[in-house]
Amino acid sequence: MSRMKIALAGIGKIARDAHVPALMASDAFELVAAVTRHEPPEGARGFRSISEMKAALPDVAAVSICTPPRGRLQLIAEAFDAGLDVMIEKPPAATLSEARQFADMAARAGCVLFVTWHSRAAAAVEPAKEWLRGKEIKRVEVSWKEDIRIWHPGQSWIWEPGLGAFDAGINAFSVLTHILPGALTVEDAELRFPANKDAPIAADIRLAHAHAAPVLAAFDFDQRGPQTWTIDIETDGGRLALSDGASAMSVDGEPVRLDGGPEYHLLYRQFQALLEDRRSDADLRPFELVADCFLLGRRKLVAPFEDF
Amino acid sequence: MSRMKIALAGIGKIARDAHVPALMASDAFELVAAVTRHEPPEGARGFRSISEMKAALPDVAAVSICTPPRGRLQLIAEAFDAGLDVMIEKPPAATLSEARQFADMAARAGCVLFVTWHSRAAAAVEPAKEWLRGKEIKRVEVSWKEDIRIWHPGQSWIWEPGLGAFDAGINAFSVLTHILPGALTVEDAELRFPANKDAPIAADIRLAHAHAAPVLAAFDFDQRGPQTWTIDIETDGGRLALSDGASAMSVDGEPVRLDGGPEYHLLYRQFQALLEDRRSDADLRPFELVADCFLLGRRKLVAPFEDF
The missing domain is CATH 3.40.50.720 (NAD(P)-binding Rossmann-like Domain)
Structure with missing residues (x-):
C-alpha cells in the first residue's frame, strides 16, 4: 500500500x-x-x-x-x-x-x-486512565518543572506575551483532563513574571476535581538539575504516581510494567486512524484551563531572567 | 394559560x-x-x-x-x-x-x-446585524467606558481576581460576536491594574475580524461624567454607529428609528422560546475573547483605586 x-x-x-x-x-x-x-x-x-x-x-x-x-x-x-x-x-x-x-x-x-497533546501519548496515560476508572479521587499533586534553557534554547517566541511556563504545564493539564473521570475547575493561581519578561516563568495553581477534590499544580521553567514531570493521585483504592512526563507509573510504590513507544510515533498512528475514519479530534480543555489560570491568576513580579 | x-x-x-x-x-x-x-x-x-x-x-x-x-x-x-x-x-x-x-x-x-448576554437584547443589535450582512468590514472601534462607582456600588466581588473592567467590556464583545459576520481574534492587549487591586481597571485591545480588519477596543471602569458605550464600524457600504450600549444606531450620521423594549423583557421572552423548543443557547465566545485578552495581555500597574 x-x-x-x-x-x-x-x-x-x-x-x-x-x-x-x-x-x-x-x-x-x-x-x-x-x-x-x-x-x-x-x-x-x-x-x-x-x-x-x-x-x-x-x-x-x-x-x-x-x-x-x-x-x-x-x-x-x-x-x-x-x-x-x-x-x-x-x-x-x-x-x-x-x-x-x-x-x-x-x-x-x-x-x-x-x-495533538503529545503527553497524552506517553506510555502510562492509558493504563493510568484505566486504573482510575471507578475510583474516588481524593487529592492530586502535579509538579512540572524543567529548564527552559534545555527545552527552548534560543527560542524568543517562548517569552512573548502568553504561556511561558504553561507551555510545559499544559502537557500536565492534557494528561489530567484525559485520565481523571470528572471535570477540572481552576480556583486560584499565582503567576510569577520575571521583571524583564511578558510571560510567567512559574506558577502555583489550585484546582478542584469534580467540584471537590483538591488538585495542586506547580509549574516552573527555571529548574536546574533533575527535571521533574510528576503527577501523584490519591484515591480510595490506592495511590497512583506518574513520573517522567507520564512515561512511567507506580501504584502504591510498586512500579507497573508498561508497553509503549515514542510519543510521536503514536500521535501519527492516531492521525492515521482519524484520517481513515474522516473524523476530527480537537479537544481544547487543556488550553481552556491555562486561559483560566491567566484570567483568575494573581501576578507576582520576580527577578529578571537572563536566558540565552 | x-x-x-x-x-x-x-x-x-x-x-x-x-x-x-x-x-x-x-x-x-x-x-x-x-x-x-x-x-x-x-x-x-x-x-x-x-x-x-x-x-x-x-x-x-x-x-x-x-x-x-x-x-x-x-x-x-x-x-x-x-x-x-x-x-x-x-x-x-x-x-x-x-x-x-x-x-x-x-x-x-x-x-x-x-x-444570556443582555447587551445582545439592545434595540440596535438585530438591525445592525441585518445592515452589516454582505458588507465588507474595514475597521471597528469600540469604546466602553463607565464609572464603576455607579454600576457596581459597594460590590467587592468586582475587584476579585478576574474580569474587572472586562465585566463591562464583555458586553461589547457579546454585541460584536453577534453582529459581525466573521470571527474575532485577539492580537494584542494592554491591561491596566491598580496597584491595590487584582483586576484590571482599564484595557486597550487590538483584535482582527476575519483575519484582516482591525478592531480596536478601549474599556475603562473609571469614567467620570458621561458614560460611553459605542461601537463604530466602517464598511464598504457606509458607516454604522451604535451608541448607548447598542440601544441607538445611526448610518452615515443619520439616526435610524428603532423598535424594542427593555433588554431583560426580551431576554425572558427568548428564554420562554428556548423552553418551548427544549433547546439550549450557551454561546461562550464573548468570555473566550476576554480570557484571550488575559492570556496575551501585557500588564501595566497604575495608581491605586479607592472606590467606596
Missing part, C-alpha cells in the same frame, strides 16, 4: 527532534515537503507557502503544523483552502478564539483536524 | 434593577421564589438553597441565576439535579472551564440552559 504524502510546516526543534523521526519510521506517511524559511529535512522539498507547495506537489494530502503558536490562523486557513487534512503541535494557537476557529474551518472544508 | 413558576437566585443590584421588573411584566413567568441570604422580592418566598426551595415548591420549573460569577458551579449543579431549567446572568462564571461544564450538565440532565 502506498503511503500518504505529508508535509511539515515549521522546521524547528520539535520538528527535527520528534516529527521527522516519527515520519521516517512511519509506514503510513511519507514526508515529501516542508513549508519553512529554513532547510527542509533530508528527502523533503522546501517551500515558502502551502499554496506554493500544493501547486508543485498536488498529491500532498496532509500537513503537520510545528510552527510557533502565533500566526497559525492564516497558515491553517491556507491548508484547509488547499483541501489538506491538518495535524497541530501543541499548544494549538496563541489564543482560544483562534483554536476554536480551526475546528470551524475544518468542518466547513470537510477536512480532518487533529489537535 | 397559567404562567411558568420561576425562581431568582441571588438578589443583588442586577436582580432588583432588571430581573424583577422584567418578571413582573412577563405573561409567561411568575416569580414565586428567591434563593438568597437577603430579603426576597415582594410576592416571592425566600430560601437558603435550591434543594430547600424545590422541596417546598416542587412546581417551580426554572431558575434564573443572578449571583456573582464565583461559586455558580455548585449552585447550577444543584439546579440541574433538581430538574430545573436555568437562565444565567452574564458573565456566566468565574472561569471558562466552569461555564463549559454548565452546558455538559444541562445536556446530561435533559434541561435547558440559556447563557
